[in-house]
Amino acid sequence: MSLALLGLTAIMVLTSLSVLSNMIKEKLGSLRDPLQVWEVLHAVDILPMRLRAWIFSAIVGFANPYARTINFRITELRKGKACGAMKETKEISNPYRCVHAAALITFGETVGSLALFTLLGKSDRAILTNISAEYVKVSRGLLTASSIVTPIKDREATEVVTHVLIKNASFETVSKLTLTWKVDLKDTF
Template sequence: MNNFYFALLSTLFAVVVVAASVIAKKLGSLRDPLQIWDGLNNIGLLPIRMRAWIFTTVVGFANPYSKSINYRITELRKGKACGVMRETKKISNPFRCVHAGALVTFGETVGGLAVFTLLGKKDRAILTNINAEYIKVSRGLLTASSVLQPLKDREINELVSEVLIKNAAFETVAKLTLTWRVDLKDK
């Protein structure tokens, strides 16, 4: 009987992975991450953790480098993105803390999603500068958040966002300042 349940769970898992891959390929890129996020949240039968995993998998297909770290997006709203990342051996440095590169990848992914929620379908944004300030040794469960105000001036060429990464004790371990070149075409 245990083999039956294992086979059933394995099949279900495979179906979910294939579905996430199909969704990502149909979208091509993450032009409207809120549409995907809201669509997943409207599926009532999926557990919340499964929705976050599917969304993060879709983000990984659109941005393959982000798959190099193990993170989950936990909240996405207009101008706001939050995510969590647990320290693992894969992303640790020789000093038994999270590697600076993993922190930057995590922060850039969360900050990018916050920026993309503010853009229209024809708008473009490209990261031109990252400034990372490492404040404290990062260990354990980390939370990243980025909050931006809605774009009121459609004539801007540059957008600066900030990402705070905190540990389980709510101490800031890193602060990233991301500078984006934006091309706003949607009016």
Template sequence: MNTFNIVFSVIVLAGLAYVSSVIVKKLGSLRDPLQVWEALNNVGLLPIRMRAWIFSTVVGFANPYSRSINFRITELRKGKACGVMKESKKISNPFRCVHAAALITFGETVGGLAVFTLLGKKDRAILTNINAEYIKVSRGLLTASSIIQPIKDREITELVNEVLIKNAAFETVAKLTLTWKVDIKDK
């Protein structure tokens, strides 16, 4: 092994150790996913694709069931979340398209992140209802997006958001309506 490879390996390991320490510190604050997302985006040496993979892995630790699908969160802002999921044999049904349960898990994860970006550290939200409308057979690369308006009424107890899942041709393949019971404590 030449000197360059050794130095490169040490630099990569040091970078991963730094990123891991940032993530471990932020894991406790995943109640604010935007804070974790922004912390990862502030690590300049990390490629964008690696940031999305790390963040999606962190989400998987917070919500273990979401690890059953292979997804990446691609955008996260106040009230907005977007992600991608590629069709694979692991999430396919016998008809060679994405299984309905995988679509719901994907949509719930993206929609939940959009909701949690609007909540304070002491606020809580729990999913109470999912309504899924399957519009078209889902194959290939899928994109989910959810946009929710900022919470103006701090007395609300229920929040509803919509998640659209589209295929590579930008055709809507599924539409989910998520109903959340919210407890707003930060007033």
């Protein structure tokens, strides 16, 4: 590759990243709507899909610093649905060489909250009041979490319960989480 072509490619990449950075900064003010940030990232076709997932997960980590303690990727986000992946590492393992319960809960809470937040309006609020975790099987290797939340039909609701399933690479359920949220629904649909 010639030096001129390499320079031109570098300029194109830097320009694209600058445009992407400005788009993300513009949308970060509305991180209450994670779906909007997800869609902005996925509208940039020059970025590989894995990089888009990494960038979105980093943004989630900025919004929720505790989520940065685990190495996760959000792999899918739609209205009422979120999925993610987390690989077992030494940092999140317990002395028994499996994923620590706190890492599983952090992973599940992150995925579950994204699924719920996609259904909330800009003025709506939700705060987690209870987490219940059932550990079904020892968790090792690559783990996936998914949460599907049905639309909130009762705008007078003050509590919403959501569920997260965490599975291993063999698609066996390793943990089930139940998240209870106190909600303040102000937006009208």
